[in-house]
Amino acid sequence: MNVALPIVATASLGEARHYLSVEHVWKSYTSGVHVVRDVSFTLAPGEFLTLLGPSGSGKTSTLMMVAGFEAPTRGAIRVDGRDVAQLPPERRNFGVVFQGYALFPHMSVLDNVAFPLRMKGLGGAARRRAAMEMLDKVGLADFATRRPRALSGGQQQRVALARALVFEPDALLLDEPLGALDRKLRESLQIEIKELQRRLGVSILFVTHDQDEAMMMSDRIAVMQDGEIAQLGAPEEVYLHPETPFVAGFLGDTNLLRGQCIAQPGGHAVVRFADGVIGPARLSRGGRRPGIGDAVLVSIRPERIGLLQPDAAADCVVEGVVADRVFLGRHTRLEVAALGRMLIVSAAVQPSADVVPGATVRLGWSGEDAQILNESDGQTPIRHGRA
Amino acid sequence: MARREAAGRAVLYATCMPVLLFLLLPSLVIVPMALTKGQMIQFPPIWISVHSFTDYIEDPQWFRSTVLSFEVAALAVAIGCITGSAAALALHDRRFPGKGLVTGAIMAPIVVPLVVLALGGYMVFAWLHLIGGWIAIGLLHGMLVTPYVFISVQTSLVAALNPLLVRSARSLGAGRMSVLRHVIWPAIRPGVLAGALLGFAVSFDEVVIALFLQGPNAVTLPVRMFTAIQFELTPKVAASASLFLLLSVLVLLAQAAVLRRREAA
Numbered sequence: 043m044n045v046a047l048p049i050v051a052t053a054s055l056g057e058a059r060h061y062l063s064v065e066h067v068w069k070s071y072t073s074g075v076h077v078v079r080d081v082s083f084t085l086a087p088g089e090f091l092t093l094l095g096p097s098g099s100g101k102t103s104t105l106m107m108v109a110g111f112e113a114p115t116r117g118a119i120r121v122d123g124r125d126v127a128q129l130p131p132e133r134r135n136f137g138v139v140f141q142g143y144a145l146f147p148h149m150s151v152l153d154n155v156a157f158p159l160r161m162k163g164l165g166g167a168a169r170r171r172a173a174m175e176m177l178d179k180v181g182l183a184d185f186a187t188r189r190p191r192a193l194s195g196g197q198q199q200r201v202a203l204a205r206a207l208v209f210e211p212d213a214l215l216l217d218e219p220l221g222a223l224d225r226k227l228r229e230s231l232q233i234e235i236k237e238l239q240r241r242l243g244v245s246i247l248f249v250t251h252d253q254d255e256a257m258m259m260s261d262r263i264a265v266m267q268d269g270e271i272a273q274l275g276a277p278e279e280v281y282l283h284p285e286t287p288f289v290a291g292f293l294g295d296t297n298l299l300r301g302q303c304i305a306q307p308g309g310h311a312v313v314r315f316a317d318g319v320i321g322p323a324r325l326s327r328g329g330r331r332p333g334i335g336d337a338v339l340v341s342i343r344p345e346r347i348g349l350l351q352p353d354a355a356a357d358c359v360v361e362g363v364v365a366d367r368v369f370l371g372r373h374t375r376l377e378v379a380a381l382g383r384m385l386i387v388s389a390a391v392q393p394s395a396d397v398v399p400g401a402t403v404r405l406g407w408s409g410e411d412a413q414i415l416n417e418s419d420g421q422t423p424i425r426h427g428r429a
Numbered sequence: 430m431a432r433r434e435a436a437g438r439a440v441l442y443a444t445c446m447p448v449l450l451f452l453l454l455p456s457l458v459i460v461p462m463a464l465t466k467g468q469m470i471q472f473p474p475i476w477i478s479v480h481s482f483t484d485y486i487e488d489p490q491w492f493r494s495t496v497l498s499f500e501v502a503a504l505a506v507a508i509g510c511i512t513g514s515a516a517a518l519a520l521h522d523r524r525f526p527g528k529g530l531v532t533g534a535i536m537a538p539i540v541v542p543l544v545v546l547a548l549g550g551y552m553v554f555a556w557l558h559l560i561g562g563w564i565a566i567g568l569l570h571g572m573l574v575t576p577y578v579f580i581s582v583q584t585s586l587v588a589a590l591n592p593l594l595v596r597s598a599r600s601l602g603a604g605r606m607s608v609l610r611h612v613i614w615p616a617i618r619p620g621v622l623a624g625a626l627l628g629f630a631v632s633f634d635e636v637v638i639a640l641f642l643q644g645p646n647a648v649t650l651p652v653r654m655f656t657a658i659q660f661e662l663t664p665k666v667a668a669s670a671s672l673f674l675l676l677s678v679l680v681l682l683a684q685a686a687v688l689r690r691r692e693a694a
Binding site (some may be wrong): 109110111130131132134136137138140142144145146147148157158161162205206209215 | 611
């Protein structure tokens with residue numbers, strides 16, 4: 043949460059910048075199903091916040107409630123302190139871009155972009171001028187008279203963005219806008235959206251199931267699971283210091299090691315793993331702290347485990363036997379039998395030629411990269427924005 | 430191989446051509462019969478004169494019936510378009526208990542025998558003192574047209590109205606009426622048009638209801654023809670039937686144009 047604070051401070055300097063806050067929002071059905079449970083977050087002016095989660099995690103429902111297409115069962119949605127939860131979508135001031143863009147097929151590109159201005163009662167000449175300016179900003183001024191169908195997927199995407207931005211919305215809400223595109227185009231549009239956002243200073247609430255996309259674009263990520271925010275933080279924070287096994291697993295490959303907490307000197311833990319291996323580990327910020335003697339689950343990212351030279355030291359050192367070695371271009375993936383299980387190691391530097399299946403290797407990692415997870419994952423999840 | 434293909438094609442033509450001919454024959458016979466020189470409708474006709482067409486147009490009774498049929502069809506199409514489109518819009522994307530029943534009620538005029546509708550209509554309009562006027566026929570025909578417009582608008586809603594378009598429009602500041610005008614109407618317009626054309630054809634040559642509800646000043650063209658074939662045997666019947674043929678060809682062409690535009694859109 044405190045990650046957002048510096049941005050908040052700049053916003054208080056004034057200007058027409060808006061602050062979106064979602065407070066303890068629930069979406070429940072009479073059947074007793076809770077699609078969204080007690081979700082709270084804030085979107086600071088100019089911030090890029092991503093709701094990341096698998097399908098059914100409640101991320102799209104949350105976005106739809108902010109946009110006004112669904113009504114929250116409980117909770118408040120505020121813009122600059124004013125509750126907008128009861129307003130219909132057309133009376134909120136958000137630019138929404140859907141997957142598939144939803145451009146009006148019977149209107150020209152220019153008319154599409156001018157549409158929100160027309161709805162606001164702006165005169166023909168003024169709205170065409172404003173729409174043209176916006177099209178120019180997304181580099182599509184030459185396509186103004188075309189029909190949306192005549193444009194490529196990427197161009198349609200930019201028209202949709204221009205249309206959602208032209209009326210100076212309080213925030214841009216993007217619902218998996220890149221889901222339908224192929225990987226190459228998606229990556230270039232990710233950069234483009236990010237750049238457009240920086241240039242125009244608009245706040246963005248983004249929904250995706252793609253962790254790489256979330257990581258690349260966001261200032262902060264809210265990882266959602268079963269209708270709740272499992273963890274909210276900066277990309278490097280949620281990636282390197284996940285708080286639950288779900289977050290650890292959803293954001294990429296990880297090694298989950300069982301152990302026992304044997305001491306807690308100075309704000310971190312000392313964990314005894316299998317085979318009597320002992321190493322330091324980070325305590326999770328939220329949630330319950332393990333007591334001395336408690337069983338713990340520790341997550342270590344494959345690329346944070348190093349292959350140690352014979353004389354090198356590390357916070358925690360284990361010996362293992364290489365079981366598999368796969369070259370993957372950007373890195374080499376090793377499977378090493380150690381601590382009574384298989385450890386996955388991702389080496390960015392090509393390991394030496396004698397690291398082959400059957401060879402014995404020394405592995406090591408830093409206590410900063412061993413993250414103790416909150417195991418009550420799923421039953422009594424951690425609440426953010428409250429603790 | 431080529432020979433077998435040719436033989437197969439010959440068999441195909443040999444079986445299909447007679448069937449197609451059989452289907453078209455009654456229609457094709459009408460025009461020559463209208464071009465007869467005789468004063469009676471007869472087959473084979475005595476060629477060739479257009480007097481039956483001029484007689485038909487100059488006969489005030491026949492002319493009146495033709496205009497009346499157009500009036501009835503216009504009223505029926507107007508009613509059918511409003512009710513059919515409204516029903517399709519209301520039911521689109523909605524789930525509620527009894528939706529099947531509501532849909533069934535809208536579709537009923539297609540399934541319920543015309544005599545039943547005609548008799549029921551006769552009783553109700555007699556009680557309302559509306560028998561003998563073209564408005565009664567138009568109202569009942571409007572009911573008949575409704576399911577055709579309903580189906581055709583429903584089809585274009587499913588095909589052309591992406592629900593995200595409505596959401597997009599609303600998030601861009603469009604209220605319900607603006608959504609109707611700027612998003613829904615462009616999507617259903619071809620459907621309404623196609624339904625209206627079909628409905629026009631249905632009303633224009635409907636004879637059972639028109640027969641039940643007729644009056645001295647409310648004789649539609651098909652009813653006039655039906656009476657004429659029994660008592661007059663005039664070639665004007667064939668002439669007006671030719672007009673029907675022409676109209677239905679026009680409707681078909683117009684529908685094809687609407688469909689082509691829908692595909693191009």
